[in-house]
Amino acid sequence: MTFSPVFHIARQELTVNVRNKWTLIFAVIFGILVTGIAYFGMIAEGFSGMQNFARSSASVLNLVLYIIPLVSLAMGTLSFTGDKGSAELLFSQPVLSSEVIMGKALGLFASIALSMASGFMVAGIMIISKSGPQGLTSYLAFTVLSLGLAFVFLSLSILVATLARRKSKAFGFALFLWFFFVLFYDILAIGITLLLSGSTMNLFLFLSLFGNPVDVVRVASLIIFDTATIFGPAGAALLRFLGGSAMSVTLLVCALLLWAILPMALAVKIMRRQDF
Amino acid sequence: MIAARHLTKKFGTILAVDDVSFEVKRGEIFAFLGPNGSGKTTTMKSIVGLVKPTSGKILVHGIDVQMHEKGAKASVSYLPQRVVFPENLTAREILYFYASLRGISRSDADEALEKARFNGFSEKYIGEFSGGMVQRLGLAVISLPDTPILLLDEPTASLDPQGVKRFREFVLEQKEQGKTILFSTHLLAEAEQLADRVGIFVSGKLVAQESVDGLREKFLKNKxxxxxxxxxxxxFEGQHQ
Structure with missing residues (x-):
């Protein structure tokens, strides 16, 4: 694999997506939601007005965990199940499948990242102006984790598109994945723990965390916000088991990297054998 | 220049291409004729590595397509049956993109754009183009690199008579430059006018391949x-039913 075609394909994909009205709509809505949640998010807890970074990040976390996977899956499947004539012309050029996949993924990711970063930036500037810069580092780390989550689901969408090939089928699979990881997985994990006990249950709970990238980002974010105790004894046990906050976050980031790389690598392997 | 040896392609239980062998010589124009679903497109896609043969071998410019796909693709420009470009890019951006993938300079791409008579349209978005103009842009894209081989899959399918005329000029111009051209078509007159030889596909088999004159010789002169x-x-369809 050479970098030059990857760069050219990524640049074209970025241009196409930046000019897409849906990317702009997503950027605007995401920006409004992040800023709005930072402002109104903790009214129920008795806080009003613009929150500081720690509170804002905690409030925005759920928005990120719901919306980012859905947007990444949708944009990925749309792009990778695009028109046949366009794919045929591109793949008939002297480029490798891996270069096309990597280039398109990077271009798509750049467009999602731009939309997300602009939303986080607007909210960040408002928070600094109202509440000061305390907690900015955690907020930036949370932004990076959110971008990581976007890349993971983009990678999953590429695998889905490669397997399904047809747009409607790929969308169906993508929606199922979103439902599974965002809504169903935790219920399933809790259900299984009811059947287990003692150390087996603890080990299962610990391992199940790595089976869902949404949970990986959720837990890593809460550790970064220093609110892992929200999990109660389980959170404390997790931190103890992993060897403290820094070690925990490192391990979780490694898991996220694997989630980002493996689906895409598998998609490349499958695509090499596929016909157009 | 292009050689297929016992090429066979199955899609599940469907035999799309059945033991096809042929050769296209340097500088020759070869036309694939045949009904829909007879194996023309699958054979063309195999030549450019878009379809992986079930068995058999294809050599392009002496390079085994399956063994060295990237190297083989560097010698070929392929125009798909229905070429599509992103609607929110301009003609110039499209050409720059494909030029960059082939290591061609932007000034050469600008020249190709002028040559394809895109003056006045080069900054327009593809979404504003007619089907014929998109096809013309496709021809500009494939003529951009100086590849020795051109593969054109039903290139005149969406062209108006003026576009067809321009396409014929394009093919003859490329032939003058010594390029090897393989195209598929339903327009028999087109094959007769442009091709040195034709290959006729029926139900996945290449049932005839000969020069246009040679074919006539085989039958009555006035056919x-x-x-x-x-x-x-x-x-041959009768034999397969």
Whole structure:
């Protein structure tokens, strides 16, 4: 694999997506939601007005965990199940499948990242102006984790598109994945723990965390916000088991990297054998 | 320049291409004729590595396509049956993109744009283009690199008569430059006018391959290529049913 075609394909994909009205709509809505949640998010807890970074990040976390996977899956499947004539012309050029996949993924990711970063930036500037810069580092780390989550689901969408090939089928699979990881997985994990006990249950709970990238980002974010105790004894046990906050976050980031790389690598392997 | 040896392609239980062998010499124009679903497109896609053969071998410019796909693709420019470009890019951006993938300079791409008579349209978005203009842009894209081989899959399918005329000029111009051209078509007159040789596909088999004149010699002198084409299709389709 050479970098030059990857760069050219990524640049074209970025241009196409930046000019897409849906990317702009997503950027605007995401920006409004992040800023709005930072402002109104903790009214129920008795806080009003613009929150500081720690509170804002905690409030925005759920928005990120719901919306980012859905947007990444949708944009990925749309792009990778695009028109046949366009794919045929591109793949008939002297480029490798891996270069096309990597280039398109990077271009798509750049467009999602731009939309997300602009939303986080607007909210960040408002928070600094109202509440000061305390907690900015955690907020930036949370932004990076959110971008990581976007890349993971983009990678999953590429695998889905490669397997399904047809747009409607790929969308169906993508929606199922979103439902599974965002809504169903935790219920399933809790259900299984009811059947287990003692150390087996603890080990299962610990391992199940790595089976869902949404949970990986959720837990890593809460550790970064220093609110892992929200999990109660389980959170404390997790931190103890992993060897403290820094070690925990490192391990979780490694898991996220694997989630980002493996689906895409598998998609490349499958695509090499596929016909157009 | 292009050689297929016992090429076979199955899609599940469907035999799309059945033991096809042929050769296209340097500087030759070879036309694939045949009904829909007879294996023309699958054979063309195999040449450019878009379809992986079930068995058999394809050599392009002496390079085994399956063994060295990237190297083989560097010698070929392929125009798909229905070429599509992103609607929110301009003609110039499209050409720059494909030029960059082939290591061609932007000034050469600008020249290709002028040559394809895109003056006044080069900054327009593809979404504003007619089907014929998109096809013309496709031809500009494939003529951009100086590849020795051109593969054109039903290139005149969406062109108006003026576009067809321009396409014929394009093919003859490329032939003058010594390029090897393989195209598929339903227009028998087109094959007769442009091709040095034709290959007739029926039900995945290449049932005839000969020069246009040679085919005529085989039959009565006063028969047209259309009569001969229908003769082959009816004879071999009858055998496969």
């Amino acid at each position: 047209t290529i259309e009569d001969m084409y229908l003769h082959y299709v009816e004879t």
